[in-house]
Amino acid sequence: QQQVRQSPQSLTVWEGETAILNCSYENSAFDYFPWYQQFPGEGPALLIAIRSVSDKKEDGRFTIFFNKREKKLSLHITDSQPGDSATYFCAAQGGSAKLIFGEGTKLTVSS
Amino acid sequence: GALVYQYPRRTICKSGTSMRMECQAVGFQATSVAWYRQSPQKTFELIALSTVNSAIKYEQNFTQEKFPISHPNLSFSSMTVLNAYLEDRGLYLCGLGLGVSYEQYFGPGTRLTVL
Numbered sequence: 001q002q003q004v005r006q007s008p009q010s011l012t013v014w015e016g017e018t019a020i021l022n023c024s025y026e027n028s029a030f031d032y033f034p035w036y037q038q039f040p041g042e043g044p045a046l047l048i049a050i051r052s053v054s055d056k057k058e059d060g061r062f063t064i065f066f067n068k069r070e071k072k073l074s075l076h077i078t079d080s081q082p083g084d085s086a087t088y089f090c091a092a093q094g095g096s097a098k099l100i101f102g103e104g105t106k107l108t109v110s111s
Numbered sequence: 112g113a114l115v116y117q118y119p120r121r122t123i124c125k126s127g128t129s130m131r132m133e134c135q136a137v138g139f140q141a142t143s144v145a146w147y148r149q150s151p152q153k154t155f156e157l158i159a160l161s162t163v164n165s166a167i168k169y170e171q172n173f174t175q176e177k178f179p180i181s182h183p184n185l186s187f188s189s190m191t192v193l194n195a196y197l198e199d200r201g202l203y204l205c206g207l208g209l210g211v212s213y214e215q216y217f218g219p220g221t222r223l224t225v226l
Contacts, residue, residue, distance in 0.1 A: 032212065043117070043204055043217040089154070097143035097162050097213035099206065101155040 003027055004092050006102035015111045019077040023090030023102055026071070030092040034099075035064065035075050038087045047088070048075070080109045113139050113209050117218030124195050125226055131191040132221040134205030140185035143208030145215065146178070150201035158190070158203075162213065195225045 003026045013019045023033070031052040036044035050057040050064045050073065057064045061080075066073045077084055090102040114137035124130045134144070146158040158178055161167040167180050182188045192199055202222050206215040 032214075034214070036217070043115075043202075043219045046214070046216060049214070093213070097145065097208050097215075098157065098160055099145065099215055103154045 002103070003100050004090055004102040006088075006090050006105050008105060009103070010106040010108070012108045012110060013080050015080060015082060015109055017080055019080050019084070019107055019109070021075040021077075021088050021090070021105045021107065022072070023074065024070075024072045025092050025100075027092070027094060027100075028071070029094040030100075031095070032093040033064070033066065033073055034091050034093075035062075036089040036091065036101075038089065038104075044089055077107075080107075082109045082111050085109045113137075113207065113216040115205060115207050115216050115218035117205055117221055119221055120219060121222045121224070123224045123226060126196055127194055129191055129193045129195060130223065131189055132203055132205075132223075134188045134190075134207070134218055136186040136207050139207075139209060141207035142185070142210060143206075143213045143215070144182055144188045145206040145208070146180065146188075146190050147204045147206060148199075148201045149204055149220070155204070162208070192223060195223065197225050199223060200225050 007022045034049035035047045037047040038044040048059045061078045063076045087104045087106045089104045116135040118133045143162040145160045147155045157170045158173045159169045180190045202220040204220045205218045
């Protein structure tokens, strides 16, 4: 059973557009949701994270919107750049060090 | 962010042989250590996890007999893949937790190819 789901599997946007990556989860006990950015051949890098007490977290061009009632969150990347092309993983954690990952969204930003 | 070093970055071994990989925290003491395997077919498979307050716990489908882990201090961990076969191929990632919330930072991974 996949506890963290992401959509779409892949996404292509034009440079300057806003990319929206979606994530949903099953377990109500999850209270911390990091997003990781991974480039080919590298490990995942922590990009931005949100705790369930908040409904929004901003860091530059990256914003997480969180809906606790619906168990959904989304990552918005504004003014997308070709350098943002990577695979983005949503993850969830609750009450322990165990991190559950989604299957990722591969983002391509075309110029 | 926190810096995590993994060695080697790539390794090739013959089927049935073993290989060891290392993970090092740079400039901090980890509060948790997690080993994952990432393959094209499956996203991140958690192999085992330990924290400052708990022993190493292996996930279903992974055993200490196959993936022995050494965690002598809060900054270093090593894992061995014993008797590697084709299904063990993938990118092995070490995730080190920072602080009481175990915010995880990853190394670049060790890519294992089995011939």
